Amino acid sequence: EVQLLESGGGLAQPGGSLRLSCAAPGITLSDYALSWVRQAPGKGLEWVSTVGTTGADTFYPDSVRGRFAISRDNSKGTLSLQMDSLRADDTAVYYCAKGRGASFPDSRTFDYWGQGILVTVSS
Amino acid sequence: IQLTQSPSSLSASIGDRVTITCRASQGISSYLAWYQQKPGRAPNLLIYSASILQTGVPSRFSGSGSGTDFTLTISSLQPEDFATYYCQQVNRFPLTFGGGTKVEIK
Numbered sequence: 436e437v438q439l440l441e442s443g444g445g446l447a448q449p450g451g452s453l454r455l456s457c458a459a460p461g462i463t464l465s466d467y468a469l470s471w472v473r474q475a476p477g478k479g480l481e482w483v484s485t486v487g488t489t490g491a492d493t494f495y496p497d498s499v500r501g502r503f504a505i506s507r508d509n510s511k512g513t514l515s516l517q518m519d520s521l522r523a524d525d526t527a528v529y530y531c532a533k534g535r536g537a538s539f540p541d542s543r544t545f546d547y548w549g550q551g552i553l554v555t556v557s558s
Numbered sequence: 559i560q561l562t563q564s565p566s567s568l569s570a571s572i573g574d575r576v577t578i579t580c581r582a583s584q585g586i587s588s589y590l591a592w593y594q595q596k597p598g599r600a601p602n603l604l605i606y607s608a609s610i611l612q613t614g615v616p617s618r619f620s621g622s623g624s625g626t627d628f629t630l631t632i633s634s635l636q637p638e639d640f641a642t643y644y645c646q647q648v649n650r651f652p653l654t655f656g657g658g659t660k661v662e663i664k
Contacts, residue, residue: 470653472601480595480601480644480658481655482646482655485653494651496651496652497652530601539648540606540648540649543589544606544607544646545591545601545603548600548601548602549600550600551600
């Protein structure tokens with residue numbers, strides 16, 4: 436059974452930083468694109484970022500581009516999200532998600548998700 | 559690409575046939591997925607490429623459509639199906655989700 440385990444959430448002040456991590460013991464992460472998706476309290480799902488299998492290709496929506504950076508370490512089997520210049524509207528549960536495959540369209544369809552980790556941005 | 563789901567919520571009884579629609583603001587071929595989410599849980603992939611059932615998902619779930627109009631159907635609603643359902647387009651970045659449809663017990 437594939438498991439994705441997020442860590443690193445918590446409380447940050449506006450303008451501050453947090454780094455999220457996601458580990459996937461037992462699977463070869465390098466075979467799949469990986470993503471982050473968030474969900475603000477009581478709201479719907481919002482895609483945050485995607486990274487290709489090698490880490491060279493990264494994608495962001497306008498809402499986080501320039502503030503967030505996704506990366507992966509295939510040797511360690513980990514995914515990260517560096518979040519800078521945090522704002523109150525970044526408050527959400529953040530999920531790491533595994534693509535069904537390495538290339539379009541499977542890379543953008545999420546077949547396994549982590550349990551989610553809460554990020555709260557507040558003074 | 560904006561995705562508009564309808565209805566935003568519905569009430570149904572066990573055994574009912576339920577249909578949820580998702581309309582894209584521009585054509586996305588068949589590059590659409592459907593997810594189910596229960597309270598406090600991560601989403602679960604049900605359907606991808608508009609009509610392909612994910613492994614392990616019960617056959618009472620089905621998807622159809624292409625271009626701009628898509629449908630998720632539950633042929634006979636079961637107690638475990640009460641949840642919120644989201645469509646997602648994967649045709650181009652930024653990836654987008656519909657606003658969700660909450661299926662409640664009548």
